[in-house]
Amino acid sequence: MQGGSRLSAWSILVAVSALLVVGGAVALLIASLASSHERKVSFAVRGSPSGVALDLGDGDVVIAGGGQRTRLDVERTDQYAFGHDAEVSRRVVGGELRIYSRCPSTIPHGCSVRYRLVVPDNVPVTIRTSGGNVSFSDYRGSARITTRSGDIDIASFCGFSLEARAESGTITTMAACAPQQLTLRSTSGSVHATVPTGRYRIEAESASGSHRVVGVASAADAPFSIQALSSSGDVTVEGQR
């Protein structure tokens, strides 16, 4: 090899490679942060629609109860880098508002979408996400939610039926009034349901996790039914005054 003062061919090669690869990666990251852009879009749908269906991929969504009002507010917050923003479509099919949104697959990952909807009472909501988290507050109506790794968090729910399914996400629901039909299923996430005390048809089971029913009475002829199932997560059904 060459003498001590001169760099060896190998160390020059390593330095150049590091500059190209690591430097390139760092430059991309910095450029992504520098070009990151946030955009807020909001609109309203007047004259209550017959339902709302959201298909959001990795986007998060918050549903707030809108009470007796007759319009539906939608607020979308986009964040994206290099001008690669999410692909969004909005249609009304048979009185049902359908929103579809997907971030493009980019490296580095710089796109995110968050939705916030204010939904009037008794307008049914259907949500499908993969990694997006879903949360409800003060919503009155029926809802069907399906996620993969996204968590489902429902607070002060009051309505006819609630169906929540997740694969690895956790499900937490708090019902302010006894729901007719509460169906909560997660494959590997935990399931936690809080309902008003009373009599329910309860099916709470976990294949390999623990399952616990506290403060509610189980009766086969009860008018309200709770189904809380998980394969490997913990299942808790809790009654609260």
Place this chain on the structure above:
Amino acid sequence: MTTALQLDLRAQRAWHALAYLAINVPITILGVIAVIALALGAALSMIGIGLPLLLGAASLCRWLVRLDRRAANRFLDLHVPPVPAAVPTTGTLRQRSHDVLADRALWRMVALLATKPLIIGVLLVVGIVPVILLAVILVLAVQGVAGVDGVDSLGPWQLGVGIGLVLCVLVPAGGVLVIATFEALHSVLCTIGRARLVPRASASGPVRELLAESLGDSTVSIAYWLPDRGVFVDESGARVTLPEPGSGRTWTAVERDGRRVAAIVHDVALDTSMELVQAAAAASSLAIDNERLKADLRARVAELRVSRQRIVEAADDARRRIERDLHDGAQQQLLALALELRVLRSRINGHEAAPLVDGLAERLEVALGELRELARGIHPALLTQSGLGPAVGALAERTPVPVQTAVAIEGRLPAPIESAAYFVVAEALTNVARYAHASQASVAIGRDNGDVVVVVSDDGVGGVDVAAGSGLRGLQDRVAAVDGTLQIDSPNGAGTTLRARIPIPAEARR
């Protein structure tokens, strides 16, 4: 190009680092299990039921460290000596658990395994970063060139053929980074392995280890030839007898420049041929000769130690004999003479020679006292008969300053240790009486961890210089001859404290 970069060498080192890390993943996981099981077994053995778990966990630890050692020798060229075998245990369950847990080597292994997760984890993370970078570049390049669906854009650019080709150019750069990282990990692993796996003072020389590796016989041992004594010795200088024919072991002579250097002792049924043993012996003869010189030195040191002990013991024996001769011979004669004088004195009562006889009797009494003192100084009969406690008590009584004694020794100690301790006290108290101007002194003798500890202190003027007088020098040599140590703490004006620590040989304990 390739030769200037030494690419094949670097790739091989990187590959070795990767292989060592890969093997260490299961070792680390099983190691954590083994350490937990060992702790559990140790806790359960307190109530006497954990022994099977303890033994199982200990042998798992040993097996894992053995595996780690083989991987380190194979991939990092560390030449780690073999892992010590388990200590054989017998007796009650409690005793056996205690024996297993008292094994120092086992605790070293536990420390090795317990710290593995952190080290291996950090190094794996460091190694995995460039691999992920390379994988991302490779996947994106393929997607871009082949136009496969997947990632839509890289940074501001759409992922197409152009970007794909640029990424293809970056693939070798990523590969260089992977190799450089793992090559660096190789030297890190070597440094860590050398510090953790290779024992500081290896009991057996690395030559033995090398031979064991190349001959494929882990029981290979080397007997070094000491020509001036005509014996074979092992690495520590202890004498070795070569195996007899028909014992299942045999030996091959190692010669250097036509003179015998050592013998390699190995299995008769060695996997390799005799020619290979001969070749290995010839190849390692220089190293073996060096080891032989070290073994020779160790043998000489061991011999010196033994001969010094023998000299002190012989001197003690001689002193005892002289004391006995004085006691039985001259002293008895003088006593008989004194008795006869008393008889004579009673016969010549009133005679003019009577005062003369009185004077003679007095001088005889003084002579007897001086003779007794002399005999005591040579070797106190009380020490031989009654042991350290009474002998030290008698010493304290004869000292002109008040001496507090506390001897907490039950039973008798081996004679060389008893006399060494006694002479420490005797010399110290003589110094107290002669030079210290002390108002009081104290003597404490006790046992500490299997050692005898003698502490003599006074409140005198201090300032004792060991180099000045031969008394303390002689005492130091005497204590050293029984492998003990002597400390003298004597600041000016603040008294003198003399502290001797003498180990009791293991075979003499209890």
